[in-house]
Amino acid sequence: MELRQLYYFVKVAKKEHVTQAAEELHVAQSAVSRQIHQLEEELGVKLFVQKGRNLQLTPVGQLFLKRAEAILADLERAVIEIQEFMDPEKGEVRLGFPHSLGISLIPQVVASFRKQHPNVKFRFKQGMFPSLIRDLVKGEIDLAFISPFPREHEQVCGEVLLTEELYAILPPGHELSNRHSIELIELKDETFVLFSEGYSLRPIVYEACQEAGFEPKIGFEGEETDTIRGLVAAGMGVSLLPEMALFYSGTLQPVKVRISAPSVTRTIGLIHRKNEKLPLVAKVFHSFLLRYFLDYNAKREQ
Missing domain, CATH: 3.40.190.290 (D-Maltodextrin-Binding Protein; domain 2)
Known part of the structure; x- marks a missing residue:
C-alpha cells in the first residue's frame, strides 16, 4: 500500500467523483482510477459503488476512510513537528x-x-x-x-x-x-x-x-x-x-x-x-x- 493511494482515496471519498478529485490533485483521471483499483485489490474489498454519475463509499469504505484520514493527519503533524524541530524560532x-x-x-x-x-x-x-x-x-x-x-x-x-x-x-x-x-x-x-x-x-x-x-x-x-x-x-x-x-x-x-x-x-x-x-x-x-x-x-x- 502506498501513501499516494491513501491521498487519492480520501480525495475521491470527499468529492464523490474521480474527475473532480483528479482536477484537485492535478493528475490524470486514469491515474486516480488506477490507484483506487489497486487499493481495492490489495484490501480485497470494494471501497466505492457507482451511484448515478457519482461514487459512494461502501460500509467498509466508510470505515477505511476514518482510518486513512487519521493516518494522513498523523503524518501531517509529524511533518510539522519535524519542521519545528529544524527551525529554532518555531x-x-x-x-x-x-x-x-x-x-x-x-x-x-x-x-x-x-x-x-x-x-x-x-x-x-x-x-x-x-x-x-x-x-x-x-x-x-x-x-x-x-x-x-x-x-x-x-x-x-x-x-x-x-x-x-x-x-x-x-x-x-x-x-x-x-x-x-x-x-x-x-x-x-x-x-x-x-x-x-x-x-x-x-x-x-x-x-x-x-x-x-x-x-x-x-x-x-x-x-x-x-x-x-x-x-x-x-x-x-x-x-x-x-x-x-x-x-x-x-x-x-x-x-x-x-x-x-x-x-x-x-x-x-x-x-x-x-x-x-x-x-x-x-x-x-x-x-x-x-x-x-x-x-x-x-x-x-x-
Whole structure:
C-alpha cells in the first residue's frame, strides 16, 4: 500500500467523483482510477459503488476512510513537528527541572528567553534527580536543570551553571532567629524537617550535619519547598534550604539565617544526552542559558 493511494482515496471519498478529485490533485483521471483499483485489490474489498454519475463509499469504505484520514493527519503533524524541530524560532524545548527551581528561576529564565524568541514553545517536566536523568536518557526531555550536578555519568553530560548557598530556616521567635549567622552544630538538638528520600537536598543537609559533628533528628518530611517552609514556620522544627527556595510571601514564614560553618552549598547544572546533537531550538536555548548564567553569576559576585 502506498501513501499516494491513501491521498487519492480520501480525495475521491470527499468529492464523490474521480474527475473532480483528479482536477484537485492535478493528475490524470486514469491515474486516480488506477490507484483506487489497486487499493481495492490489495484490501480485497470494494471501497466505492457507482451511484448515478457519482461514487459512494461502501460500509467498509466508510470505515477505511476514518482510518486513512487519521493516518494522513498523523503524518501531517509529524511533518510539522519535524519542521519545528529544524527551525529554532518555531520549535519546542522539552525541559526538565526539580521543583525547587520552579518557584522563581525557571519562570525568570524562560520569560527572558521568550523576549528574544517569542514563538518558541516549552514543554516542562518536573522531577527528582533520578527521574530527570531517566527522562533525559529515554528522550522524553532534551535538557534538564539538575541538582547536584552529576560529575560523571555514562549517558549524560553538561555544565555547572551556579553554586548556591543553603541557609538555616528557623521558626519565628526561635532563640537563634535574631542572629546574623550560626554554626550548624548549634542545631544539633533540634528536630529537622527534611525532604523525603529521593530528593537531592536531603543528602546535602544530612551530610552537612554529619560534617558538623552530629546526626540530624528527623521529625517531619515533605516533598516540596513550600511544605518544608510551612512546617518550620509552624514551629515543627528547623531545616536548611537554598536561597532560591526562599523567595516567598505570606504571613506565616520561617526566618532564614546564614550558616557560617561548615559551608553548605548545592550545585545546579544543565545536562543533556551525551554524544547526541540537540534539536536546533534546544541548542539555541542551551547557548542562551550559558550566557544568562554567566551574567547571573557576575552580578551575584558584585
